[in-house]
Amino acid sequence: xxxxxxxxxxxxxxxxxxxxxxxxxxxxxxxxxxxxxxxxxxxxxxxxxxxxxxxxxxxxxxxxxxxxxxxxxxxxxxxxxxxxxxxxxxxxxxxxxxxxxxxxxxxxxxxxxxxxxxxxxxxxxxxxxxxxxxxxxxxxxxxxxxxxxxxxxxxxxxxxxxxxxxxxxxxxxxxxxxxxxxxxxxxxxxxxxxxxxxxxxxxxxxxxxxxxxxxxxxxxxxxxxxxxxxxxxxxxxxxxxxxxxxxxxxxxxxxxxxxxxxxxxxxxxxxxxxxxxxxxxxxxxxxxxxxxx
Amino acid sequence: xxxxxxxxxxxxxxxxxxxxxxxxxxxxxxxxxxxxxxxxxxxxxxxxxxxxxxxxxxxxxxxxxxxxxxxxxxxxxxxxxxxxxxxxxxxxxxxxxxxxxxxxxxxxxxxxxxxxxxxxxxxxxxxxxxxxxxxxxxxxxxxxxxxxxxxxxxxxxxxxxxxxxxxxxxxxxxxxxxxxxxxxxxxxxxxxxxxxxxxxxxxxxxxxxxxxxxxxxxxxxxxxxxxxxxxxxxxxxxxxxxxxxxxxxxxxxxxxxxxxxxxxxxxxxxxxxxxxxxxxxxxxxxxxxxxxxxxxxxxxxxxxxxxxxxxxxxxxxxxxxxxxxxxxxxxxxxxxxxxxxxxxxxxxxxxxxxxxxxxxxxxxxxxxxxxxxxxxxxxxxxxxxxxxxxxxxxxxxxxxxxxxxxxxxxxxxxxxxxxxxxxxxxxxxxxxxxxxxxxxxxxxxxxxxxxxxxxxxxxxxxxxxxxxxxxxxxxxxxxxxxxxxxxxxxxxxxxxxxxxxxxxxxxxxxxxxxxxxxxxxxxxxxxx
Numbered sequence: 001x002x003x004x005x006x007x008x009x010x011x012x013x014x015x016x017x018x019x020x021x022x023x024x025x026x027x028x029x030x031x032x033x034x035x036x037x038x039x040x041x042x043x044x045x046x047x048x049x050x051x052x053x054x055x056x057x058x059x060x061x062x063x064x065x066x067x068x069x070x071x072x073x074x075x076x077x078x079x080x081x082x083x084x085x086x087x088x089x090x091x092x093x094x095x096x097x098x099x100x101x102x103x104x105x106x107x108x109x110x111x112x113x114x115x116x117x118x119x120x121x122x123x124x125x126x127x128x129x130x131x132x133x134x135x136x137x138x139x140x141x142x143x144x145x146x147x148x149x150x151x152x153x154x155x156x157x158x159x160x161x162x163x164x165x166x167x168x169x170x171x172x173x174x175x176x177x178x179x180x181x182x183x184x185x186x187x188x189x190x191x192x193x194x195x196x197x198x199x200x201x202x203x204x205x206x207x208x209x210x211x212x213x214x215x216x217x218x219x220x221x222x223x224x225x226x227x228x229x230x231x232x233x234x235x236x237x238x239x240x241x242x243x244x245x246x247x248x249x250x251x252x253x254x255x256x257x258x259x260x261x262x263x264x265x266x267x268x269x270x271x272x273x274x275x276x277x278x279x280x281x282x283x284x285x286x287x288x289x290x291x292x293x
Numbered sequence: 294x295x296x297x298x299x300x301x302x303x304x305x306x307x308x309x310x311x312x313x314x315x316x317x318x319x320x321x322x323x324x325x326x327x328x329x330x331x332x333x334x335x336x337x338x339x340x341x342x343x344x345x346x347x348x349x350x351x352x353x354x355x356x357x358x359x360x361x362x363x364x365x366x367x368x369x370x371x372x373x374x375x376x377x378x379x380x381x382x383x384x385x386x387x388x389x390x391x392x393x394x395x396x397x398x399x400x401x402x403x404x405x406x407x408x409x410x411x412x413x414x415x416x417x418x419x420x421x422x423x424x425x426x427x428x429x430x431x432x433x434x435x436x437x438x439x440x441x442x443x444x445x446x447x448x449x450x451x452x453x454x455x456x457x458x459x460x461x462x463x464x465x466x467x468x469x470x471x472x473x474x475x476x477x478x479x480x481x482x483x484x485x486x487x488x489x490x491x492x493x494x495x496x497x498x499x500x501x502x503x504x505x506x507x508x509x510x511x512x513x514x515x516x517x518x519x520x521x522x523x524x525x526x527x528x529x530x531x532x533x534x535x536x537x538x539x540x541x542x543x544x545x546x547x548x549x550x551x552x553x554x555x556x557x558x559x560x561x562x563x564x565x566x567x568x569x570x571x572x573x574x575x576x577x578x579x580x581x582x583x584x585x586x587x588x589x590x591x592x593x594x595x596x597x598x599x600x601x602x603x604x605x606x607x608x609x610x611x612x613x614x615x616x617x618x619x620x621x622x623x624x625x626x627x628x629x630x631x632x633x634x635x636x637x638x639x640x641x642x643x644x645x646x647x648x649x650x651x652x653x654x655x656x657x658x659x660x661x662x663x664x665x666x667x668x669x670x671x672x673x674x675x676x677x678x679x680x681x682x683x684x685x686x687x688x689x690x691x692x693x694x695x696x697x698x699x700x701x702x703x704x705x706x707x708x709x710x711x712x713x714x715x716x717x718x719x720x721x722x723x724x725x726x727x728x729x730x731x732x733x734x735x736x737x738x739x740x741x742x743x744x745x746x747x748x749x750x751x752x753x754x755x756x757x758x759x760x761x762x763x764x765x766x767x768x769x770x771x772x773x774x775x776x777x778x779x780x781x782x783x784x785x786x787x788x789x790x791x792x793x794x795x796x797x798x799x800x801x802x803x804x805x806x807x808x809x810x811x812x813x814x815x816x817x818x819x820x821x
Contacts, residue, residue, distance in 0.1 A: 073678050073731075109729060109773075111647050111676050113479065117322050118678070139452040162460065176739065177724045177755065196725035196775030200715060234733030 028289070030250035030282045032257045035293040038243050040223045044089035047219065047247035050293035053097075057216045060098030062164035065105075066090050067215075068121060069171045069186055072232045073110035076120045079226040079239045082171045084124035086221045086245060090169055091131055103159055105134045106189040112136070134159075141192035148208025150201045155192030156213060168215035168251060172222040172258045174230030174238075178202055180262060181231050182255040183218040184210050184271050203270040207278045210251065214280075218254045220246040222261055252281025253288045260285070300374055300563050304381040311378040315435055318644045318685055319479065324696065326684050331641050333378070333428050334687035338362040339515040340637045343422035344688050346415040347634035354689050362522055367579070369523040373509055373516050374561030379427040380509055383501055384547070390501045399511040402594050408517040409598020410605055417606035418630075419661055423637035425514050427497075433664070434494035436644040437484040437653070444478040482649040482673075486664060490640075505547040510559045520558030527579040530555045530566070536574065542566040609661040616657040620786050621668035621766065623651060623682045624675055624702040625692040627790045629658075635690035638664035642682035642691055649673040650768065651682065666691075668704060670768025670784050675704060677731035677767060700731075701792040705766030705784040707737070707759055713781035716756045720744050724755055726770035726782050736763035737770060737782075757782075765793055 033050035037043040048054050058064055068082035076084055087104065094102045104125060108115040112135045116122040125133050140158040160166060170186035177199060178185060184206050188195055191209065198205035222244040226233040233239065242261060248254035252275045256266035266272050266283045276283035297305070311333060318330045334340050341358025345351060361372060373380050411422045423429045451469055455462050484490075500507035509516045534554055535542055542550045546566055549559035567575040623642055626632045643651040643666055650673035651666040658665065666682070668675060677700060683693040694702065707726075711717040716724075716739075727737040739755040746752045759782075766784045774780035 073676065110731075111320070111679075113320055113322065114647065114676060114678065137452075137455075139455045158460070176727050176735075177722060194775050196723070196773055199723045199725055199775070200719075200721035202722070229733060229735055231728055232731060232733075234731065238733075 029287045030248060030253040031289045031291055032246055032248040032250075032253050033291045033293045034244060034246050034257070036242075036244050040083055040085040040221075040243070040245065041089035041092075043223070043243065043245040044086045044219060044221075044247075045093060046293040047245045048090070048093055048217075050291045051217070051247055051249065054093035055097045057167070058094050058097035058099050058165050061100045062098070063162075064094045064099045064102045064165040064167060065160050065163035066094065066102055066167045066169055067160065067186065067189055068104065068106060068119075068169040068221075069181075069189065070106035070115050070119045070121055071109045071189065073114040073118050074232065074234060075118055077224065077236065077239065078233045079171060079173055079224040080231060080233045081115070081119040082121070082169050083221045083223045084120040086219065086223065087121050087169055088124045090167060090219055091125060091128065094165075094167070095128075095130060099165075100130065102131045103134055103163070104131065105136055105157075105159070107136050107157070107191070107195075138192075144212065146208050146212045148205070148211065150204045151198065151208040154209060156209075157190040157192065160190040161213070165217075166213075166215045168218040170218070170220055171225075172220050172261060173226035173233070174228050174262070176230065178269065178271050179264070180255075180259060180269055182258050182269075182272075183215075183220055183251040184255055184275055187213065203274040206271050207274045207280060210275060211278060211280055215251060216249065218246075218248055218251040220254050220258050222246060222258060225261060227262065250281040250288075252276055252283055256283045256285060257288060257290065298564065298568055301384075303375040304384065307376045308378045308381040311431070315432065315440075315644070316475065318641060320645070320647050320679070320681060324678070324680065326645065326681055328684075330645075331639070331685050331687035332357075333432075334637060334639050334641070336361050337426065337428050337515065337687075338365070338372075339422055339426050339518050340428075340639075340687065342518065343412060343415040343420050344635055344637060346412060347418060347420035348631070349416075352635075352688060354687065362519070365519045365522045366526045367528060369526060369528050369557060369560055369562050370516060370519045371562040372519055373506075373513075374563040377427055377509075377515075379431045379497065380506065380561070382431065383498065383506055383508065386498060387501045387505050387547075392501075392505070393503050395504045395507070396511075399507070402591075404510075404512055404514070404517040404520075405594045406597065406601070407512060408514040408521075409594065410601030411514055412518075413599050413602020414605040414609075415602075417603055418634060419602075419606035419609055420634050420636070421605070421609070421638075421661070421663070422514060423639060424664060425512075426637065426639075427508075427513050427515050429637065429639045430490075430493055430497060432644075433486075433490040433638075433640045433653075436490075436640045437487040438491040438494070440478050440644075441482055441484065441487065443476070444481050447472060447477055448481060480649050484643070484652060485655055486653040506561070509561065510548045516561075517558075523560075524558045526557070528577060529557070529580045530560065530575065530577055531580075532574065539571060541569065541571055542575070545569045610659055612659040612661075613657075618785050619667075619669075620654075620658050621670070621705045621768070621784060622786075623666055623668065623691045624680075624699050624704055624765075624767075625683055625694050626690070627702075632690050633658075633662060633665065635688045636665045637688055637690070639687060640664070641685040641687065642666050645681045645685045646673065647676045647679045647681060648772075650675050668768060668784075670771035671780055672772075674768040674772040675766075677769075698792070701765065701795070703765050703787065703790040703792060704768070705786045706761055706764050707766065707768075707770055707782050707784050709757065709759060710779075710781050710783065713776055713779065714757070715776070715781070716754045718781075720746055720752055720754055722755050723775065724757060725773050725775055727757055729769045729773045731767065731769060732763050732765065734760075734763055736760050736765070763793060 033047040035043040035046040068087045072080045074080040091102050141155040142158045144156050145153050175181040222242045224241045228238045255272050259266045314330045336357040338358045338361045341355040497508045549556040650668050653664045654662045654667045680699045683691045730737040739757045742756045768784045770782045771780040
């Protein structure tokens with residue numbers, strides 16, 4: 001090859017290759033696995049398997065935190081809390097992948113004892129070896145410097161921070177302020193202090209926390225969703241049965257896809273929009289690869 | 294060492310039972326609580342008599358109390374010597390306390406001067422006997438003072454251990470969990486009348502400085518009531534007097550043998566005299582009615598008691614109107630007057646309250662309502678699905694309602710303070726109160742309003758408003774309001790506590806989309 005041709009080729013490569021490389025990567029996009037079925041545990045398992053299985057996230061001997069939504073004193077059918085069958089399936093997958101210990105907890109809004117009992121999660125996990133369903137203990141909250149846009153610092157739960165793997169298992173439902181509460185908002189369950197005070201800047205504050213603390217895996221329970229009067233509901237007329245479970249490593253993508261289940265666009269949800277703008281994940285549905293499992 | 298005698302065994306058994314029932318008065322994962330937790334109060338004759346006098350009617354819940362009274366006619370004050378847990382505590386402590394000899398003022402008729410005004414006051418509608426009821430004294434000392442103190446100490450120690458050891462503390466978890474699950478209060482609550490409850494208890498204990506069972510024989514209104522009854526009963530000690538050759542009974546008797554003749558209205562049937570009689574001469578036997586007892590009390594005492602009760606009932610009534618606005622009673626209480634007549638101030642409801650919402654009233658409702666439960670929403674709220682206070686109330690002052698009925702009972706009504714509420718005063722979003730409102734149709738809703746920000750910019754803010762007809766006054770909104778100190782939404786008492794009508798439970802608006810599938814139970818999930 002002539003020297004001149006070689007240099008030309010090199011020059012052309014330097015112009016086109018990076019672009020095509022970027023496109024190649026972009027085409028990959030984040031994956032959201034969606035499974036459907038009335039056996040909710042099996043649906044959850046299939047969604048996780050479609051991402052490559054739990055062993056992709058959990059290695060033998062690790063401590064895992066599974067964080068469902070146990071926020072309210074409501075029975076599972078009201079879709080205010082995460083489906084216990086989904087939680088149990090996630091926990092079992094963690095154990096199967098070799099987790100040393102799985103901790104399940106949430107900072108509740110109603111009395112913790114009632115929430116844990118009514119949600120059905122406590123009884124679903126009762127008696128399982130190496131699984132702890134714990135009430136939060138105040139002293140374990142640690143002040144963390146977030147240096148975010150609105151939250152300079154914030155108290156987060158120590159056991160969540162120190163876990164090797166953190167799996168976010170929210171329920172998809174309506175919310176009076178943020179319109180929907182999905183994966184991103186579920187992080188409030190490990191926040192200490194006066195949580196209500198972040199409502200005045202909810203989307204920015206949640207982006208601050210989620211930017212600092214990111215779950216390795218988000219499993220969204222959409223087996224039944226609360227379409228109005230959230231986040232508590234309490235009326236079966238507001239509940240819609242979808243029998244779906246979503247899973248993704250990209251919590252923004254998971255939230256974005258889940259938004260469509262409510263007949264809304266991802267950009268309608270300020271929390272999702274802000275997180276996307278901050279580069280926490282993908283929100284454009286055409287750049288998200290949806291895998292039916 | 295001597296073996297424990299039957300009375301002592303019984304005493305220890307009932308004290309233990311009392312403590313176990315006390316610890317069981319707590320939410321333990323089930324919506325219903327063991328019915329026996331208020332057993333001591335329901336079998337308490339003073340509670341029965343004073344409450345029934347106050348409401349001037351029969352209260353079926355308190356039948357065991359009447360039964361106990363009837364039993365005392367035949368068996369004497371066996372309650373005091375065999376059952377009363379406060380008496381047992383005194384018996385256990387008294388030997389370690391040196392004696393100074395009886396107090397003169399308390400001898401004689403003092404106890405009647407205490408009991409009669411209390412009973413007559415009940416007749417005139419003021420039921421305050423519970424303040425001096427021995428079971429209530431002990432239970433309140435435990436609920437308001439000892440138990441929170443124990444919880445505070447243990448939990449504080451556990452917390453500071455975390456500061457020292459960090460996560461290595463978890464190795465000790467199993468031991469602490471045992472303590473936490475069975476012994477400690479779930480929540481650390483400080484009570485406004487803790488000092489008074491402790492004071493009264495220690496005062497009763499302090500009286501042991503003067504003579505054995507001083508409180509029981511000289512003051513206790515329950516003991517006095519039982520004494521009044523057992524005076525007429527057929528049970529007698531034989532011999533009735535001290536035997537001239539021995540007189541050992543004097544040494545052994547804790548209550549009534551400082552005189553020649555055994556006083557059946559002070560005898561607590563502890564059987565010390567019979568068990569320790571050197572010649573085994575003493576026994577208790579039924580011998581028909583006792584004609585030889587003198588008059589129960591002089592006419593002076595009776596009339597004085599009547600007058601005292603009347604004066605008490607009239608002068609304890611003062612109430613400050615301002616304080617009344619926040620007199621929130623437990624769910625199901627509709628009439629303040631009827632509630633005050635029935636409430637025995639035992640503290641059971643405050644002990645069991647899931648979210649530490651109930652506190653003893655100091656003087657908010659006048660001296661008449663001392664120790665009655667008041668809901669303080671800023672400290673705790675009434676949990677929507679919880680009915681425990683009604684379950685443990687021994688007199689039905691707080692009715693035992695089914696969950697669905699309780700949810701509709703009106704405690705008060707919430708009111709916004711727009712000078713504090715963030716969306717109004719600061720023009721920022723908040724809606725924490727709406728989020729927490731447990732009513733499925735939401736008694737707190739918000740409307741999207743366009744407002745001008747403080748820099749002149751156009752803003753969209755969600756401003757909350759109240760649907761008064763749906764509000765049951767549970768107080769969670771006031772409890773969770775993120776403002777510091779004073780809440781921007783407050784629950785005020787209302788006279789008309791008509792429950793929220795059932796029709797209000799119907800969905801106010803159709804769901805945004807029809808529910809998918811025909812499955813009646815969405816959780817069962819049958820559609821695809």
